[in-house]
Structures are given as structure tokens and as C-alpha cells.
Amino acid sequence: MQTSVWEKIILAILMLVAIGLFLQPFLHRVKRVAMGRGELHYDRLGERIARWIREVLFQGTVIAGRTNAGWAHALVFWAFCVFLLETADLFARMFGSPVGILGNGLFHHFYQAIVAVFAVFALGGIIYLIIRRFYIRPPALGDKPSYTSAVVADFIAYLMVTYILGAFVMNEEGLAFKINAWLHIIVIMCFIVIIPRSKHLHLLLSLFTTFFKDFELVAIKPLNIDFEDEDADEEDMYLGAEKFTDLGKYTILCSFTCVECGRCWDNCPARITGKQLDPKQFMLNLRDVYLTEPEREISADDRFSEVIWQCTTCGACTFQCPVGIDHPLPMLEMRRGYVANSVFPDAMRPLFDNLESTGNPWNYQPTDAAEFLAENEFPEFEGDKKVLYWVGCMGRFDDYYRKVSIAFKKLLDASGVDYGVLLDETCTGDAARRAGNEFLFQMLAEGNIETLNEANPNVIVSTCPHCLRTLEEYKEMGLKKEIRMVHHTEYLMELINDGSLKLNGKVSTDVTYHDACYLSRYSDDKGYIDPRHLLEKTGVELKEPERRKRKSFCCGAGGAMLFAEETEGTRIDHERVEELVRTGALECATSCPFCQLMIRDGLGDKGKEDMPVKDIAEILVESLPG
Ligand code: SF4
Numbered sequence: 310m311q312t313s314v315w316e317k318i319i320l321a322i323l324m325l326v327a328i329g330l331f332l333q334p335f336l337h338r339v340k341r342v343a344m345g346r347g348e349l350h351y352d353r354l355g356e357r358i359a360r361w362i363r364e365v366l367f368q369g370t371v372i373a374g375r376t377n378a379g380w381a382h383a384l385v386f387w388a389f390c391v392f393l394l395e396t397a398d399l400f401a402r403m404f405g406s407p408v409g410i411l412g413n414g415l416f417h418h419f420y421q422a423i424v425a426v427f428a429v430f431a432l433g434g435i436i437y438l439i440i441r442r443f444y445i446r447p448p449a450l451g452d453k454p455s456y457t458s459a460v461v462a463d464f465i466a467y468l469m470v471t472y473i474l475g476a477f478v479m480n481e482e483g484l485a486f487k488i489n490a491w492l493h494i495i496v497i498m499c500f501i502v503i504i505p506r507s508k509h510l511h512l513l514l515s516l517f518t519t520f521f522k523d524f525e526l527v528a529i530k531p532l533n534i535d536f537e538d539e540d541a542d543e544e545d546m547y548l549g550a551e552k553f554t555d556l557g558k559y560t561i562l563c564s565f566t567c568v569e570c571g572r573c574w575d576n577c578p579a580r581i582t583g584k585q586l587d588p589k590q591f592m593l594n595l596r597d598v599y600l601t602e603p604e605r606e607i608s609a610d611d612r613f614s615e616v617i618w619q620c621t622t623c624g625a626c627t628f629q630c631p632v633g634i635d636h637p638l639p640m641l642e643m644r645r646g647y648v649a650n651s652v653f654p655d656a657m658r659p660l661f662d663n664l665e666s667t668g669n670p671w672n673y674q675p676t677d678a679a680e681f682l683a684e685n686e687f688p689e690f691e692g693d694k695k696v697l698y699w700v701g702c703m704g705r706f707d708d709y710y711r712k713v714s715i716a717f718k719k720l721l722d723a724s725g726v727d728y729g730v731l732l733d734e735t736c737t738g739d740a741a742r743r744a745g746n747e748f749l750f751q752m753l754a755e756g757n758i759e760t761l762n763e764a765n766p767n768v769i770v771s772t773c774p775h776c777l778r779t780l781e782e783y784k785e786m787g788l789k790k791e792i793r794m795v796h797h798t799e800y801l802m803e804l805i806n807d808g809s810l811k812l813n814g815k816v817s818t819d820v821t822y823h824d825a826c827y828l829s830r831y832s833d834d835k836g837y838i839d840p841r842h843l844l845e846k847t848g849v850e851l852k853e854p855e856r857r858k859r860k861s862f863c864c865g866a867g868g869a870m871l872f873a874e875e876t877e878g879t880r881i882d883h884e885r886v887e888e889l890v891r892t893g894a895l896e897c898a899t900s901c902p903f904c905q906l907m908i909r910d911g912l913g914d915k916g917k918e919d920m921p922v923k924d925i926a927e928i929l930v931e932s933l934p935g
Pocket residue numbers: 576577578579580586588619620621622623624625626627636637
């Protein structure tokens with residue numbers, strides 16, 4: 310195709326205008342990201358790149374969350390990728406290069422054939438997405454139809470059609486080909502202008518959010534407050550977010566990346582049970598703040614003050630988000646800011662007071678725990694023992710959950726493990742940290758870190774995923790990094806595999822299993838695989854609930870919500886127990902003290918107290934030979 314000098318000049322002007330119109334809002338957002346606290350992380354580079362390839366190039370999370378819409382998006386994304394070279398080639402030719410960048414030989418024809426195949430698939434994908442968004446209209450996408458989505462979808466469809474016509478139907482020397490090429494180019498320019506002004510900026514920013522996101526869900530950053538340091542500057546005395554610019558750069562980047570797909574909306578237990586918290590709207594509200602008044606005080610904006618206290622930190626939103634957004638992190642950072650100013654829900658007051666005075670959330674006397682451990686002959690961790698059994702507050706104090714501690718002890722004894730418990734264990738501070746009281750958390754953590762470093766175990770095993778997660782967090786605060794934290798289900802599976810623990814497999818009942826968020830979602834695949842293997846070994850028949858494994862539904866207790874009142878909507882544990890009851894199972898198995906308590910309470914409220922709730926360790930004990 311021949312182009313005149315005037316055509317080349319017009320093309321150059323159009324390009325400069327489009328790039329200018331792109332850069333103005335784009336750089337505005339980049340400056341906003343730079344206003345955030347901390348840095349963007351790029352440690353563990355190899356793992357980050359591998360994850361990026363999996364999640365971005367192969368569209369792993371996009372497809373896993375919603376199969377049909379996920380595939381449709383993936384097809385459009387892959388078409389975009391292969392179109393890049395072909396588009397560059399078209400521009401080169403319009404600027405006068407006779408061979409473009411792909412040449413005129415066989416390779417270019419071959420490449421055009423590949424692009425055409427992707428164009429057809431992308432066309433199918435975009436038609437499906439148009440039908441879904443504008444005719445099916447799932448509630449997660451919101452009440453109002455998005456007009457920019459309509460324009461962008463039309464643009465994409467148009468680009469695919471004009472490409473196929475230009476490459477395979479039209480004569481390259483004809484006028485129709487030239488008009489088609491110009492229309493194609495003008496649509497691309499319009500696209501470039503629309504992108505930074507709409508949610509379609511995710512096309513670019515998600516490349517960065519998925520790269521920079523933490524490896525762990527809701528990875529809270531330690532503050533390491535030193536109140537005795539007289540040289541401490543303002544940064545050292547930072548206690549939590551009071552202004553929106555106190556939130557991290559990554560959070561600000563996330564707010565501009567949200568594609569408004571509503572997967573977080575679909576999966577949030579707080580939203581589902583009718584509370585104000587809607588993680589999607591939370592992110593969109595943050596975006597609004599950063600585009601308008603980023604220096605504003607958080608407490609001056611009532612779109613945030615209530616909802617941040619409704620999050621259970623279950624991570625369902627973050628886990629499902631296709632563009633790597635972490636919603637609970639800014640909520641916890643805001644809680645820190647509120648607590649630093651002594652503003653928090655009244656229900657948190659006893660939690661803080663009890664942790665401060667007796668080192669456990671319910672104000673039990675530490676001597677109660679010592680008596681329980683002595684009466685039941687728990688061995689003390691001493692000498693050169695390697696395995697430390699972290700019993701946890703519920704395991705030491707709660708009458709019902711003490712049965713789980715005894716059951717797990719029986720299994721350890723039956724396996725011949727040389728283990729011990731700490732007689733002076735105090736709460737890990739999980740709830741204090743998630744409730745935003747970093748100072749109290751740090752106080753508890755420092756004591757535990759000192760005790761644990763002195764005890765020097767190789768392995769800490771616990772029945773509580775919340776304790777384990779918090780103990781893992783201690784490693785950023787001075788706990789020896791070599792200590793392995795392992796949940797009792799994983800540890801018991803190892804004991805079975807190495808032949809130390811033998812079961813008779815004769816428990817004959819139907820059991821449904823409730824996956825704990827901090828085990829199934831926060832940890833790797835073992836977190837949901839091992840509990841099921843263990844149940845299988847006992848002989849029970851497993852009846853799975855609809856929401857399970859990594860997509861499990863929260864019990865409502867995490868994020869310190871065990872200690873708060875659910876004042877809005879219905880109870881999260883009620884929603885969950887209804888689903889568990891629907892399985893028709895006779896018993897419910899759990900693997901977390903919080904879950905066990907919530908599910909038991911929920912079943913009681915629903916008049917289903919005849920459905921026993923047992924920890925997996927208790928079911929394993931029933932399967933011990935003899
Ligand atoms: S962590 Fe759970 S409760 Fe909190 S916003 Fe996300 S989905 Fe909702």
C-alpha cells in the first residue's frame with residue numbers, strides 16, 4: 310500500500326495527539342502511586358516472573374475464577390498480544406516501509422494466518438462478553454451498564470473484522486484496502502485515548518499489579534515500633550494509615566487497576582450476608598479518592614469508617630481477583646490508623662484489655678492453662694526436643710476445644726513423636742494485629758519471639774491456622790527463620806506416610822468438611838488436600854459442600870471478627886452452616902478452632918445442634934487401632 314507525504318504527516322500528528330492524550334491521565338496516576346508509602350516489591354524475581362507468566366500470559370486466575378467469561382477474556386487478551394506485531398507492521402508500512410517489520414515473505418503470511426485465527430476467536434469472545442454484560446447482566450457487574458465497555462467492545466470487534474477484511478479479502482493496492490487501514494488505525498488511536506480514562510487501564514496496569522503483589526494473601530507489614538528510641542523520626546513512629554497517602558504504593562496502584570468484574574463482590578462473605586462492605590466498591594472509592602483528594606484524612610470519609618470493621622480477612626476477594634488486587638491490606642492499615650487514635654468498635658475493647666492483662670482474649674487466668682496441661686500430662690518442651698506443639702488460646706482455655714488438644718496429643722503419643730508444649734505460652738496476637746492494635750500485637754509478639762528463640766524448636770505444629778500464620782509473621786520481627794510452621798493436618802499426614810501413625814479406617818459415618826480460609830486459601834494446596842486425605846484414611850464418607858477448598862466460604866471469625874458483633878445483615882456462620890447442612894452429612898469436620906466455634910454456634914442457632922462438629926484430629930482418634 311502506497312501512502313502520500315500528506316498521509317504520513319497526518320498519521321504522525323494523530324499518533325502524537327493520541328500519545329499525548331494517553332500520557333496526561335496516565336502520568337497523573339503514576340504520580341498518585343508515587344505518593345504512597347513503602348516500595349513496590351520485586352524480591353524473589355524468578356518466582357515473580359514464573360507467576361506473572363502463569364497469571365498474565367496464560368491467564369490462569371482469569372480463567373480459574375469464571376470459566377466462560379474467563380476464557381472469553383483470555384481469547385481477547387491473546388488476540389491483543391499477537392496483534393501487537395501486526396499493528397506495528399501496519400504502522401511501519403503506512404510510514405513508507407515496503408516490508409514493514411514482518412517482511413513480505415512466507416513468514417508474514419504464516420503470521421497473518423495465526424492472527425486471523427486469534428481474531429476469529431477474539432470476535433467470538435467479545436460477542437459473548439457483550440451478551441453477558443448488556444443482556445444477561447450478572448449483578449456482580451453493577452446496576453448501571455458501562456458505556457465505555459460498550460464502546461471498547463465495539464472497537465475490539467471492529468478491529469478484528471477490519472483486520473480479517475484487510476488481510477484476506479481486500480486487494481492491497483485498492484482504495485478499499487486503504488480506507489480500511491485508515492479506519493483500523495483511527496480506532497486504535499481512539500482506543501489509546503480511552504484506555505487511561507477508563508477501567509480499561511487494567512490492560513496495562515494489571516501487568517504490574519500481578520508482578521508486584523505479595524506472595525501471601527494479606528501480607529501485613531510489621532511496624533517495629535520502638536517507643537524508647539529518642540532518635541525515632543516520624544516514619545519510625547508511624548502507627549497506621551490516617552491519610553490516604555499513608556496507604557502503600559501497591560494499594561494505590563491496585564485502585565487504578567480494578568476492572569470492575571465483581572468477582573470480589575461475588576465471593577465476599579460480608580457482602581453476601583448483607584453488610585455494607587463491598588470489596589469492589591471499596592476499591593472504586595479508593596480510586597475516586599486518589600483521583601481527587603489523595604491527601605484527605607481517612608476519618609473524614611465515611612465511605613470507609615464502617616466497612617473496614619466488617620472484613621474477616623478471609624482473602625476470598627484477593628484470591629479471586631484477576632488483576633492481583635489485595636483488598637484487606639488497606640482495610641487493616643486503616644484499622645491501625647483508627648486504633649492509634651483510640652477509635653475502634655466497642656466490642657474490641659474487652660479483647661484489647663484481656664490480651665493486655667492476661668495474655669489471652671477471654672481473660673482466663675494463665676494458671677487455668679497450666680492446670681489443664683498438667684492434668685492431661687502434656688510434656689513440657691525442654692532439652693533437645695525438636696517438635697513444639699503450640700496449643701493456642703482456645704486449645705488451652707476453651708472447654709470444648711480442649712478436647713481437640715487432647716485428641717491431637719493422643720495422636721502424637723500414638724505416633725511416638727518426641728514433642729513438648731510451652732507452659733508459659735501467650736496469645737500470638739493474631740486478633741490484636743488484625744484489629745489494628747499493632748502496639749499490643751508487638752508487645753505479645755516480642756515476648757513469644759524471645760521464648761521461642763530460646764526454646765529453639767525445629768518445627769512448630771499447631772491445630773490453629775491463625776496461630777501459625779501469626780507465628781510465621783514473627784519471622785519478620787526476629788523469630789528464627791529456619792523454624793518450620795506446620796498445621797496439624799499436614800503433620801498428621803506426614804506421620805501416616807512415614808508409618809508412625811496407623812489408623813484402622815473403620816469410622817463409618819458421613820462427614821462434611823468445612824475448609825478454614827487461613828488453611829485452604831492462605832496456604833498452599835496441601836491446606837485443602839491433606840485434611841481430605843486424612844478423612845479418607847479414617848473410613849468416613851466425605852460429602853462436600855458447594856463452596857470448598859480454595860474457594861471455601863468463611864465462617865465469619867477471622868480478622869478479629871470472632872470478637873466483634875455482626876450488627877448488619879445476617880450472620881456469616883448462618884450462611885455457612887446452611888450450606889453444610891444441605892450436604893446431608895451426619896457430622897461436620899473442621900481444622901481450625903475459630904471455625905469449630907462458629908460452626909457449632911451457627912448450627913445451634915439453626916436448631917441443628919444434633920450435628921456434631923469435630924476437629925479432624927478427633928475423628929482420627931476414633932480410627933486409632935485397639
Ligand atoms: S477478605 Fe473476605 S470479608 Fe474481607 S473484603 Fe475480602 S472477601 Fe470480604
